[in-house]
Amino acid sequence: MSTDIIIETHNVTRRFGAFTALKNVSIQFERGKLTSIIGPNGAGKSTYFNVLSGAFPPSEGRVVFQGKDLSGLKPHQFSHAGISKSFQITNIFPNFSTRQNVEIALQAHVSRYNLWRRQSSLQLQDKAMELLRTVGMEQHARRLARELAHGQQRALEIAIALASDPKLLLMDEPTAGMSPEETRSMMDLIVQVAAARTVILVEHKMKMIMGISDRIIVLHHGEFLASGAPDDIRSNDEVKRVYLGQH
Numbered sequence: 001m002s003t004d005i006i007i008e009t010h011n012v013t014r015r016f017g018a019f020t021a022l023k024n025v026s027i028q029f030e031r032g033k034l035t036s037i038i039g040p041n042g043a044g045k046s047t048y049f050n051v052l053s054g055a056f057p058p059s060e061g062r063v064v065f066q067g068k069d070l071s072g073l074k075p076h077q078f079s080h081a082g083i084s085k086s087f088q089i090t091n092i093f094p095n096f097s098t099r100q101n102v103e104i105a106l107q108a109h110v111s112r113y114n115l116w117r118r119q120s121s122l123q124l125q126d127k128a129m130e131l132l133r134t135v136g137m138e139q140h141a142r143r144l145a146r147e148l149a150h151g152q153q154r155a156l157e158i159a160i161a162l163a164s165d166p167k168l169l170l171m172d173e174p175t176a177g178m179s180p181e182e183t184r185s186m187m188d189l190i191v192q193v194a195a196a197r198t199v200i201l202v203e204h205k206m207k208m209i210m211g212i213s214d215r216i217i218v219l220h221h222g223e224f225l226a227s228g229a230p231d232d233i234r235s236n237d238e239v240k241r242v243y244l245g246q247h
């Protein structure tokens with residue numbers, strides 16, 4: 001049976017000077033699925049995320065997105081191809097309103113890729129409100145971004161990431177620094193967003209992603225360790241071993 005692969009890495013190695021952060025990582029990600037990448041501290045998760053988003057070109061190996069080799073291309077070319085990312089570090093304009101932040105993202109996408117299709121400000125507003133509804137932030141549209149709670153800022157970032165209508169959404173530790181309540185609503189939001197598109201997320205909280213992921217990839221010391229459904233990963237002896245003593 002052939003599966004529909006949206007993005008894959010072939011023997012990706014990434015070095016920082018003499019240090020090798022990723023070694024020969026070959027992984028295929030299925031379209032339409034929510035896949036989480038986990039691993040203990042220093043496993044190479046963020047480095048791999050940066051390879052998938054185009055921020056770090058691999059030292060060796062290839063990144064293939066929808067059959068096209070993107071290795072060595074610039075991050076904006078990854079974004080143009082349909083890959084969007086939401087970061088641990090907040091990426092919003094604090095002195096603009098929530099809605100304006102989404103409008104700016106929509107405008108950036110429209111003007112970069114559809115020069116001939118200028119949108120009226122009313123169309124832009126409608127689209128921004130639609131995205132804010134998607135992430136449950138409609139009622140905060142007029143508030144300044146800096147006044148939002150941490151979890152709300154992260155939800156806004158997802159709306160910004162969705163503004164380019166990506167084929168693949170990459171999320172780096174989406175619940176970092178969140179309260180348990182914020183974490184629960186962010187997980188609900190991720191599940192909802194993942195119902196309509198392919199999502200890959202990087203997370204070190206293993207328990208958190210067990211309940212929401214279709215598939216889990218485990219990295220350890222920069223190498224691929226295991227992949228499978230959450231239940232397979234939970235009962236995998238090697239995975240248990242590397243997580244021993246971790247929370």
Ligand SMILES: Nc1ncnc2c1ncn2[C@@H]1O[C@H](COP(=O)(O)OP(=O)(O)OP(=O)(O)O)[C@@H](O)[C@H]1O
Binds near residue numbers: 044
């Ligand atoms: N820019 C860099 N220069 C040098 N070493 C780096 C750089 N970025 C990452 N590393 C090293 O690569 C290894 C993997 O780091 P990475 O951040 O990818 O791991 P991680 O799995 O995301 O860890 P964590 O869960 O702690 O965020 C670490 O040993 C780190 O010190």
